Amino acid sequence: MNGEGPSPVVSRPTVSSVALLAGVSRQTVSNALNNPERLQPDTLKKVLATIAETGYVRSAAARQMRTARSGVLAYRLDPVRDGIGGAVLDTFLHALSVEAERRDYRVMLYTADSDEAELSQFSRLIQAQAVDAFILIETHRGDVRYQWLTEHGVPFSVFGRPWSDEGSGHGQVPTQDEGHAWVDVDGAAGTAEATSHLLGLGHREIAFLGWPKGSETGDERRRGWAETLGQAGIGSDRLESLDSEQPDGILAGADAAIRLLATGATAFVCASDSLGIGALSAVQAGGGQAAVVGFDDTPTAAALGLSSIRQPIEKAVSCALGSVFAQLDGASGVTEGPNLLLPQLIVRTSSRPVSGSPA
Numbered sequence: 001m002n003g004e005g006p007s008p009v010v011s012r013p014t015v016s017s018v019a020l021l022a023g024v025s026r027q028t029v030s031n032a033l034n035n036p037e038r039l040q041p042d043t044l045k046k047v048l049a050t051i052a053e054t055g056y057v058r059s060a061a062a063r064q065m066r067t068a069r070s071g072v073l074a075y076r077l078d079p080v081r082d083g084i085g086g087a088v089l090d091t092f093l094h095a096l097s098v099e100a101e102r103r104d105y106r107v108m109l110y111t112a113d114s115d116e117a118e119l120s121q122f123s124r125l126i127q128a129q130a131v132d133a134f135i136l137i138e139t140h141r142g143d144v145r146y147q148w149l150t151e152h153g154v155p156f157s158v159f160g161r162p163w164s165d166e167g168s169g170h171g172q173v174p175t176q177d178e179g180h181a182w183v184d185v186d187g188a189a190g191t192a193e194a195t196s197h198l199l200g201l202g203h204r205e206i207a208f209l210g211w212p213k214g215s216e217t218g219d220e221r222r223r224g225w226a227e228t229l230g231q232a233g234i235g236s237d238r239l240e241s242l243d244s245e246q247p248d249g250i251l252a253g254a255d256a257a258i259r260l261l262a263t264g265a266t267a268f269v270c271a272s273d274s275l276g277i278g279a280l281s282a283v284q285a286g287g288g289q290a291a292v293v294g295f296d297d298t299p300t301a302a303a304l305g306l307s308s309i310r311q312p313i314e315k316a317v318s319c320a321l322g323s324v325f326a327q328l329d330g331a332s333g334v335t336e337g338p339n340l341l342l343p344q345l346i347v348r349t350s351s352r353p354v355s356g357s358p359a
Helices: 015-022 026-034 041-054 060-067 087-102 115-127 145-151 187-200 216-231 236-242 250-262 273-285 299-304 313-328
Strands: 072-076 106-110 133-136 156-159 181-185 206-210 243-245 267-270 291-295 307-310 339-341 344-346
Touching (some): 015 026, 015 041, 072 115, 087 106, 087 313, 106 115, 133 313, 145 156, 156 313, 181 313, 187 216, 187 267, 187 307, 187 344, 206 236, 206 250, 236 243, 250 267, 250 273, 267 273, 273 299
Parallel strands (some): 072 106, 156 181, 181 339, 206 243, 206 267, 267 291, 291 307
16 A cells, blocks of 8 residues: 555535535526526626536436426437448437437437337336437338327427328328428439439439339339439330339349340439449449439448438438427427428539530
8 A cells, every 4th residue: 555545535516516616506506507597697607617617417317306307309229221221310310419418408219110119119218207209210101100199298200201191192292281290301302303413414314223112202212203304305114114123222223223224224313322332333343434323422422422312411300309399398399381301412423424425
C-alpha cells in the first residue's frame, strides 16, 4: 500500500447540490430544466452553467413520476437484410435516435415478425408503462396496427402511407381519411424523375427492374417509370417486355439485366440499389454502356458511382416526431393533407448517354 488511503467517493450531483452551488432554490433549478421561461435571463444562465459544471443529469425516474411519461419512443427493429436493402431503415433509425435525444427522449427497440406479434408487443410495453408512443414502419394493405393503437389511445406516427385494400392501389394518392399521422416518400415521383433523366440522355429502351407485383412500395415505383415512358410514346406492349419482376438482390438484378440487354434495353431504372448494383455489374461485365439508376442512394451506390434516388429521411423523421409530440401534448397529430415527400435524383457516372449520343 502507498499510504494514500482509499480514493474519495465522488457523489452524483443532485438538484439540491446544484441549487447550493448556484445560490438558488431547488425550485429555481427545476424551472431552469423544465420551465426556463419563468426565470430571468441572468438567473437561467447561472443555473445552466452550474448544471454543466457539475455534470448533473436529471433522473428519468423522477421525470416519469412528475409527468406520467416514460420519455421513451418504441420502434420495431427489422431483421438484417442483404446489407444494402436495409440501409434506408438504418438511416431512419439513426436519425430518429438523434432527434429523439435532442428532445430528451430515448428510442426503445423491439422485434416482431407479424402484425399479430407486434400487437402483443404493443400490449406488453403499454401495460408496463415502458413507452409513450410508437413509430411504425413497413406499412401494407390490411395493416391492423393503426386501429389497435387508436382504440387504446396510444400516440403513434407512421413512416409509410396507408394503402387501400381495394384493388392494386396503383395511381391512388392516400389521404388522411384514415385518421392517423403518417409520412412517406413519393416513390412514383422518384422513378419518374429517373426515367425522365434517362430519356434526356437519349435513351428510349429503358427497362424497369422491380419487385414482384403486389408489393405496395414496389408497385408505386413501377408506376412512375411506366407513366413517364407512356407519356414519351412507348407503347404498352414494349413496356410490358421491358418490365422485369424479381426478388430484391444483386444477383437477381444482374440476371434480369443480362436478359433485358439481349432484348435491346439501353438503360435501367431500378426499384432498389441492390437491383441497380446487380444491373451495373452485368453491364460492366459485358463491356456495355447501358445506363443504370438505382433507388435509395445507399453508401454502396455512392462508392460504385451508381446514380440513385435519395429519400429525404431526416425530413421524414422530423415529420413523424412532430406528429407524435403533438399527440403527447393533446393534439391529434394529423396534419392537413398527406405528408408525401419528394425524393431527389443523385447523378453519378452510371448515367451514361445512349450509345452514339453526345455526353
